[in-house]
Amino acid sequence: MLATLESIELLEDAERLAKMVLESDIAEQYQICLYKMQNNKETQRKINRFVSLKDLYEEVQRFGKYHPDYKRVMSEIREYKREMDLDPRVAEFKLAENDLQSLLDEISMMLGGAVSKHIKVPTGNPFFDAGHGSGCGGGGSCSCG
Numbered sequence: 001m002l003a004t005l006e007s008i009e010l011l012e013d014a015e016r017l018a019k020m021v022l023e024s025d026i027a028e029q030y031q032i033c034l035y036k037m038q039n040n041k042e043t044q045r046k047i048n049r050f051v052s053l054k055d056l057y058e059e060v061q062r063f064g065k066y067h068p069d070y071k072r073v074m075s076e077i078r079e080y081k082r083e084m085d086l087d088p089r090v091a092e093f094k095l096a097e098n099d100l101q102s103l104l105d106e107i108s109m110m111l112g113g114a115v116s117k118h119i120k121v122p123t124g125n126p127f128f129d130a131g132h133g134s135g136c137g138g139g140g141s142c143s144c145g
Contacts, residue, residue: 017107026099033096037089046087050080 021027037043057077060067067073084090105123112119 021103021107024103026096026103030093030096030100033089033093037093040089043087043089046080046084047090050077050084053077053080 037047053073053076056069056073060070060073064070085094101124108121108123112121
């Protein structure tokens with residue numbers, strides 16, 4: 001019975017933590033930026049143009065420089081990606097997305113550290129992965145373990 005009560009408390013704590021994240025200024029900014037990006041016609045045109053060319057790009061990649069449209073597709077994909085990435089709403093969204101990811105990485109580090117200093121928490125963020133006692137998540141391929 002004790003294990004059941006402890007499990008319920010852990011689940012309740014996890015739900016409270018999730019609610020705190022969702023109600024944070026960082027998550028709110030992420031939602032605002034996502035909404036702006038999804039509801040701007042010009043931004044969506046740029047995104048859709050890039051996505052539609054991505055399928056052709058993948059086909060060209062299979063054949064490499066021997067594909068008849070290789071140069072055109074490679075040039076257009078770079079142009080469309082640059083145009084999409086420089087859109088103010090996309091750029092703002094990416095910054096908000098990075099901020100939210102950093103918050104989640106910090107929480108993961110705290111939770112892992114609360115269990116044991118030997119817990120490896122792959123964050124995908126070199127700041128957290130290197131020199132902070134949390135693993136690289138590399139499956140033992142490095143010398144951190």
